[in-house]
Amino acid sequence: MELKIKFLKWSTGLLGAMLNKKTAEKLGIHATNRISLKTISRHPKEVFTFVNTLDGLVKENEILVSEETKEWLGLENGQIVDVNLALNPESLFYIKKKLNKKELSQKEINKIMEDIVNNSLSEAEIALFISAMYENGASFKETVFLINSILNSGNKLNLRSKIIADKHSVGGIPGNRTTPLVVSICAAAGLIMPKSSSRAITSAAGTADTIETLAKVEFSLDELKKIVQKTGACMVWGGSLGIVPADEKLIRVEKMLGIDPKSQLLASIMSKKLAFGSTHILIDIPYGKGAKVSKQKALGLKKEFEKLGRHFHKKIMVVLTDGSQPIGNGIGPGLEINDVLSIFNQEPQRPIDLETKSIFLAGKLLELTKKAKSGKGIKMAREILLSGKAYSKFLEIIKAQQGKVGNVKVSKIKHSILANKTGTVSEIGNKKINELAKVAGAPGNKGSGVYLHAHVSERVKKGHPVLTIYAESKNRLKDAVNFCKKVNPIKIK
Amino acid sequence: MELKIKFLKWSTGLLGAMLNKKTAEKLGIHATNRISLKTISRHPKEVFTFVNTLDGLVKENEILVSEETKEWLGLENGQIVDVNLALNPESLFYIKKKLNKKELSQKEINKIMEDIVNNSLSEAEIALFISAMYENGASFKETVFLINSILNSGNKLNLRSKIIADKHSVGGIPGNRTTPLVVSICAAAGLIMPKSSSRAITSAAGTADTIETLAKVEFSLDELKKIVQKTGACMVWGGSLGIVPADEKLIRVEKMLGIDPKSQLLASIMSKKLAFGSTHILIDIPYGKGAKVSKQKALGLKKEFEKLGRHFHKKIMVVLTDGSQPIGNGIGPGLEINDVLSIFNQEPQRPIDLETKSIFLAGKLLELTKKAKSGKGIKMAREILLSGKAYSKFLEIIKAQQGKVGNVKVSKIKHSILANKTGTVSEIGNKKINELAKVAGAPGNKGSGVYLHAHVSERVKKGHPVLTIYAESKNRLKDAVNFCKKVNPIKIK
Numbered sequence: 002m003e004l005k006i007k008f009l010k011w012s013t014g015l016l017g018a019m020l021n022k023k024t025a026e027k028l029g030i031h032a033t034n035r036i037s038l039k040t041i042s043r044h045p046k047e048v049f050t051f052v053n054t055l056d057g058l059v060k061e062n063e064i065l066v067s068e069e070t071k072e073w074l075g076l077e078n079g080q081i082v083d084v085n086l087a088l089n090p091e092s093l094f095y096i097k098k099k100l101n102k103k104e105l106s107q108k109e110i111n112k113i114m115e116d117i118v119n120n121s122l123s124e125a126e127i128a129l130f131i132s133a134m135y136e137n138g139a140s141f142k143e144t145v146f147l148i149n150s151i152l153n154s155g156n157k158l159n160l161r162s163k164i165i166a167d168k169h170s171v172g173g174i175p176g177n178r179t180t181p182l183v184v185s186i187c188a189a190a191g192l193i194m195p196k197s198s199s200r201a202i203t204s205a206a207g208t209a210d211t212i213e214t215l216a217k218v219e220f221s222l223d224e225l226k227k228i229v230q231k232t233g234a235c236m237v238w239g240g241s242l243g244i245v246p247a248d249e250k251l252i253r254v255e256k257m258l259g260i261d262p263k264s265q266l267l268a269s270i271m272s273k274k275l276a277f278g279s280t281h282i283l284i285d286i287p288y289g290k291g292a293k294v295s296k297q298k299a300l301g302l303k304k305e306f307e308k309l310g311r312h313f314h315k316k317i318m319v320v321l322t323d324g325s326q327p328i329g330n331g332i333g334p335g336l337e338i339n340d341v342l343s344i345f346n347q348e349p350q351r352p353i354d355l356e357t358k359s360i361f362l363a364g365k366l367l368e369l370t371k372k373a374k375s376g377k378g379i380k381m382a383r384e385i386l387l388s389g390k391a392y393s394k395f396l397e398i399i400k401a402q403q404g405k406v407g408n409v410k411v412s413k414i415k416h417s418i419l420a421n422k423t424g425t426v427s428e429i430g431n432k433k434i435n436e437l438a439k440v441a442g443a444p445g446n447k448g449s450g451v452y453l454h455a456h457v458s459e460r461v462k463k464g465h466p467v468l469t470i471y472a473e474s475k476n477r478l479k480d481a482v483n484f485c486k487k488v489n490p491i492k493i494k
Numbered sequence: 495m496e497l498k499i500k501f502l503k504w505s506t507g508l509l510g511a512m513l514n515k516k517t518a519e520k521l522g523i524h525a526t527n528r529i530s531l532k533t534i535s536r537h538p539k540e541v542f543t544f545v546n547t548l549d550g551l552v553k554e555n556e557i558l559v560s561e562e563t564k565e566w567l568g569l570e571n572g573q574i575v576d577v578n579l580a581l582n583p584e585s586l587f588y589i590k591k592k593l594n595k596k597e598l599s600q601k602e603i604n605k606i607m608e609d610i611v612n613n614s615l616s617e618a619e620i621a622l623f624i625s626a627m628y629e630n631g632a633s634f635k636e637t638v639f640l641i642n643s644i645l646n647s648g649n650k651l652n653l654r655s656k657i658i659a660d661k662h663s664v665g666g667i668p669g670n671r672t673t674p675l676v677v678s679i680c681a682a683a684g685l686i687m688p689k690s691s692s693r694a695i696t697s698a699a700g701t702a703d704t705i706e707t708l709a710k711v712e713f714s715l716d717e718l719k720k721i722v723q724k725t726g727a728c729m730v731w732g733g734s735l736g737i738v739p740a741d742e743k744l745i746r747v748e749k750m751l752g753i754d755p756k757s758q759l760l761a762s763i764m765s766k767k768l769a770f771g772s773t774h775i776l777i778d779i780p781y782g783k784g785a786k787v788s789k790q791k792a793l794g795l796k797k798e799f800e801k802l803g804r805h806f807h808k809k810i811m812v813v814l815t816d817g818s819q820p821i822g823n824g825i826g827p828g829l830e831i832n833d834v835l836s837i838f839n840q841e842p843q844r845p846i847d848l849e850t851k852s853i854f855l856a857g858k859l860l861e862l863t864k865k866a867k868s869g870k871g872i873k874m875a876r877e878i879l880l881s882g883k884a885y886s887k888f889l890e891i892i893k894a895q896q897g898k899v900g901n902v903k904v905s906k907i908k909h910s911i912l913a914n915k916t917g918t919v920s921e922i923g924n925k926k927i928n929e930l931a932k933v934a935g936a937p938g939n940k941g942s943g944v945y946l947h948a949h950v951s952e953r954v955k956k957g958h959p960v961l962t963i964y965a966e967s968k969n970r971l972k973d974a975v976n977f978c979k980k981v982n983p984i985k986i987k
Contacts, residue, residue, distance in 0.1 A: 011547075013546040019504070055504045057502065058502060058503075086970070123750065125750055128625070132625035136626070254618060258586075260593065480581070
């Protein structure tokens with residue numbers, strides 16, 4: 002049925018559409034049906050979406066679309082589109098096959114990714130897929146299929162360099178903002194290092210959220226290429242590049258559910274590295290109590306990354322690091338970038354744990370790419386940091402990303418939690434600190450988060466602050482203080 | 495934040511709300527957050543929902559709510575409500591616990607059901623719960639917890655009768671509309687038999703959809719009580735009674751996903767029987783190729799139902815029946831009720847398979863309740879049917895449900911599929927027939943569905959019709975004919 006497009010500044014964060022009730026009836030559409038919406042042209046574009054009905058505002062010959070649908074199809078007000086009832090997608094059948102513990106083929110995984118990208122699957126159905134992968138795991142073959150499939154869902158970067166370096170930290174540790182330091186050191190050493198990062202998935206800040214406090218992080222692939230050609234590196238958000246649209250959609254639902262299956266984790270990382278043409282990849286897996294993985298699981302992931310490296314003919318080095326407490330003092334975008342700047346500037350209150358780890362990772366990557374001789378990478382990385390060359394490179398990249406290093410504002414709505422006794426910090430709960438920063442407003446509000454005044458094994462005095470909460474609003478501060486009292490994230494012995 | 499309620503005849507099939515973008519920002523609400531919406535009164539009611547933004551039509555001091563939200567909270571235009579950011583519900587934590595193969599406690603299952611009922615969980619999160627139950631199964635204890643929890647989420651029927659009979663067929667077999675016949679026969683024999691049925695879950699028609707072609711099926715518990723006190727029985731839709739709201743919501747998502755975990759199946763049936771105060775319950779489990787369960791699984795279910803019967807002190811009899819092909823000729827609400835009426839009226843073209851099965855089930859229930867001596871139930875049931883007493887009782891119930899037995903209209907948009915050779919029907923695919931009827935428009939459109947001209951082992955002649963498709967619209971007829979050619983649901987040898 003041909004209908005006229007109507008807009009209403011309606012935003013859902015997802016493709017959406019509304020019909021007049023009578024139109025829905027004519028099309029034979031009931032509650033759980035979906036529609037296909039197709040442009041009329043020589044090269045028609047089509048999307049699938051569930052529909053609501055809205056009478057009065059939407060006439061019988063009209064279809065109201067959300068801003069997301071408008072953008073996706075490039076629609077104009079009054080444009081005529083072809084709307085039809087859509088049947089259950091074939092991919093739902095494959096999702097159930099996986100739920101029934103059967104292995105999926107490349108073709109079947111392709112179809113699932115295709116239907117995720119073109120919106121044929123609802124969030125509940127994507128949740129079913131994530132849950133099936135979480136519960137039943139994926140074979141090595143399936144993981145490779147998933148990587149191919151995600152890779153083929155999007156665009157690729159072509160830099161024509163023999164060596165393209167990359168590093169990736171498996172998330173889950175609050176703070177841990179090593180990327181700006183590692184990228185700046187390695188690029189200063191002459192490596193080509195186009196770095197795309199994610200926004201927070203289940204954490205209080207992703208690297209992209211953190212860099213965004215100083216510079217733009219959303220670019221097209223062409224713009225990104227120019228930045229890398231100019232500076233040797235970049236630190237951008239992967240989501241705006243259209244390189245792995247299937248992965249972006251999966252991550253959106255994973256974030257909502259707060260689960261992250263292993264196969265998805267491997268595929269998400271590898272597909273992005275392959276799309277960027279990376280040849281030398283350092284993977285950092287923090288492990289331990291409160292980290293995403295135990296030491297045993299970290300060793301398992303290490304093996305799988307190495308196997309994937311051999312399969313795709315890439316040099317992959319995996320390092321296991323201590324993930325039992327937050328790294329750095331600040332948790333939340335603004336607080337984290339302040340940590341990074343204090344290290345570049347070698348300020349006395351800088352977080353030494355974050356500095357040490359960043360130098361270690363940069364050193365390893367310099368060795369993997371043979372910029373440094375074996376065993377000499379860490380020394381080289383430290384020299385580049387202390388010489389100021391790394392900071393110059395950082396400023397250069399930030400400038401190329403249309404940014405400027407200035408004072409980053411953290412929220413003025415804050416409250417410090419004081420030590421209830423004198424003693425030694427025995428434990429800082431990663432998940433609790435992470436949740437606390439989120440309750441306070443991170444990562445949506447860049448100035449919100451948590452600042453740690455002490456780390457594990459450090460002495461604290463009764464009545465002195467152990468952490469400070471920076472909140473988005475007074476309401477959120479109240480919630481955060483209550484939450485902090487309830488979960489008690491820092492233990493003192 | 496206090497906001498003014500606004501309506502727009504907006505219907506989503508679910509609770510929903512929209513805010514002005516600025517209001518969302520002030521509340522600190524981002525894409526995947528949810529809000530709580532609370533009425534301001536001495537006994538406030540609260541719901542949780544995800545939000546969209548809609549500028550222009552929704553002012554900063556307003557909140558637009560869907561018709562479902564309006565009804566749920568009984569809201570009025572212009573009413574002031576309190577809107578706040580809601581945190582992730584505690585129940586999501588328990589769902590992940592189950593996903594990680596850990597047993598849930600009564601308290602944890604209660605919390606999940608509570609959050610399903612008050613809309614704190616999104617469809618994707620409910621999908622995660624269903625998938626966890628599907629993948630990891632439930633212990634006997636968990637199944638009992640689930641039954642208690644669902645039972646306590648709603649109202650109960652109190653009939654004060656010593657014997658309250660019920661029968662339930664585990665779904666999945668197209669046609670199979672035994673309920674109107676069994677209820678009429680048993681009530682004619684003097685049994686008290688309040689029967690609530692579901693609408694179609696994954697099938698082309700539920701008993702409620704079928705009865706609705708003749709009479710009302712949505713009543714309050716009080717109205718239902720009056721119908722049963724008058725006629726001894728009823729045949730209503732369970733969803734309108736508010737007896738198991740948690741189950742209704744679960745079923746909605748199960749229907750969308752097309753999966754139905756065993757624990758959910760047991761809990762859904764048992765909780766409804768307990769809410770109705772049933773004392774003697776006959777469970778029919780069709781098994782075989784194309785049925786929901788194999789013979790082995792049917793035997794497993796039988797044991798679990800019997801164990802649940804002992805736990806809850808109810809007389810439960812489980813019978814296993816042939817589920818390898820559709821029962822009756824019509825599939826789809828209107829076509830199925832025509833089958834039932836032809837049996838009451840003993841018309842020559844009536845489906846003998848449906849008649850035989852209904853008499854068998856009624857006979858077993860008469861024996862279980864001791865209305866008939868052991869071994870004499872089937873004879874008694876047949877006599878009641880042939881005497882016309884069952885039909886009189888059926889008319890009485892339909893009248894009490896504000897209905898009338900008349901000509902049921904089936905769609906005029908139809909097409910017959912002809913046999914491509916002379917031979918014997920060797921197979922009729924349940925799932926294919928079911929899907930075919932759904933593509934044609936069942937159960938949403940009551941006059942749509944499939945009529946079978948032959949069953950397994952019957953002879954058909956080349957060029958004679960094997961099935962007729964009745965469709966809601968020409969578009970759907972085209973889709974259905976194509977689908978039928980593709981899947982070929984009837985095999986001839």
